[in-house]
Amino acid sequence: MEFNLPNVETESRFKIRPETSSEISKEAVVEPVPEVRTQQPRPPVTSGMQRWELFSALALIVAGVAARFLPHPVNFTPVLGLGIFVGHLSRRNSFLAAFMLILLVVSDLALGFYEGISMVYLSYLLAFTFGAMIRRRAVSNVLLSGISTSVLFFIFSNLGVWIWSGIYENSLSGLFQCYIMALPFFPNTVFSTVATVALTFGLFSVTERLALARSSQA
Numbered sequence: 001m002e003f004n005l006p007n008v009e010t011e012s013r014f015k016i017r018p019e020t021s022s023e024i025s026k027e028a029v030v031e032p033v034p035e036v037r038t039q040q041p042r043p044p045v046t047s048g049m050q051r052w053e054l055f056s057a058l059a060l061i062v063a064g065v066a067a068r069f070l071p072h073p074v075n076f077t078p079v080l081g082l083g084i085f086v087g088h089l090s091r092r093n094s095f096l097a098a099f100m101l102i103l104l105v106v107s108d109l110a111l112g113f114y115e116g117i118s119m120v121y122l123s124y125l126l127a128f129t130f131g132a133m134i135r136r137r138a139v140s141n142v143l144l145s146g147i148s149t150s151v152l153f154f155i156f157s158n159l160g161v162w163i164w165s166g167i168y169e170n171s172l173s174g175l176f177q178c179y180i181m182a183l184p185f186f187p188n189t190v191f192s193t194v195a196t197v198a199l200t201f202g203l204f205s206v207t208e209r210l211a212l213a214r215s216s217q218a
Contacts, residue, residue, distance in 0.1 A: 049089070052211060053089075053204075057093075064078045064079060065107050074188060075189045078192060078196040079104070080149050080196070083131065084142075084149060084193075084197050087128035087131025089131075090128065104121075104124065115160075115164035117160070119159060120153075122156050123153040123157060126153075127149045127153075137201055142197050142201050143194060146197040147190060147193075150189045150190040158179055161182070
């Protein structure tokens with residue numbers, strides 16, 4: 001007795017498709033593990049400035065304002081140059097300008113206010129503005145800001161003398177005479193302002209480079 005079994009295509013049903021070499025290579029590729037770099041700890045930062053920068057600036061402000069109490073020639077003062085320097089740093093920390101203004105007011109309480117001092121404080125604000133406008137610490141930019149601030153201080157401070165002192169006539173000839181009489185003191189303003197600007201920006205740049213060198217070696 002014969003049994004006719006159905007024709008089962010076992011080969012086609014159970015045939016395993018071999019993997020191509022491209023698929024094997026794809027599975028065999030191992031993606032590289034990204035390298036994890038440990039960053040060096042940075043110095044603590046206060047309001048956009050490192051602490052050594054903030055403390056150095058505060059020390060320069062206190063020393064510059066305190067110099068007003070020392071004997072000095074007329075209009076030979078570091079305040080204008082220091083204002084330019086502080087205005088430049090105030091782009092990163094506006095507290096510095098406010099701190100300097102507070103110290104100036106306190107020092108004027110001791111030295112004595114006078115009519116026309118508002119023009120002097122206007123010159124301080126202009127010094128802050130010129131300092132904030134310095135984008136790159138090039139020698140030409142720094143010196144130009146110092147000379148410009150000195151000229152504007154000469155114009156505004158003596159304008160205040162002409163208006164409120166009562167020494168000169170309230171006329172154009174009286175104003176002209178006021179500026180003529182103030183000319184001998186103008187070189188003191190220029191020299192002290194430019195010297196202060198060069199000293200503060202120079203010391204700060206050197207200190208900044210030394211700090212960067214130490215952090216890179218750490």
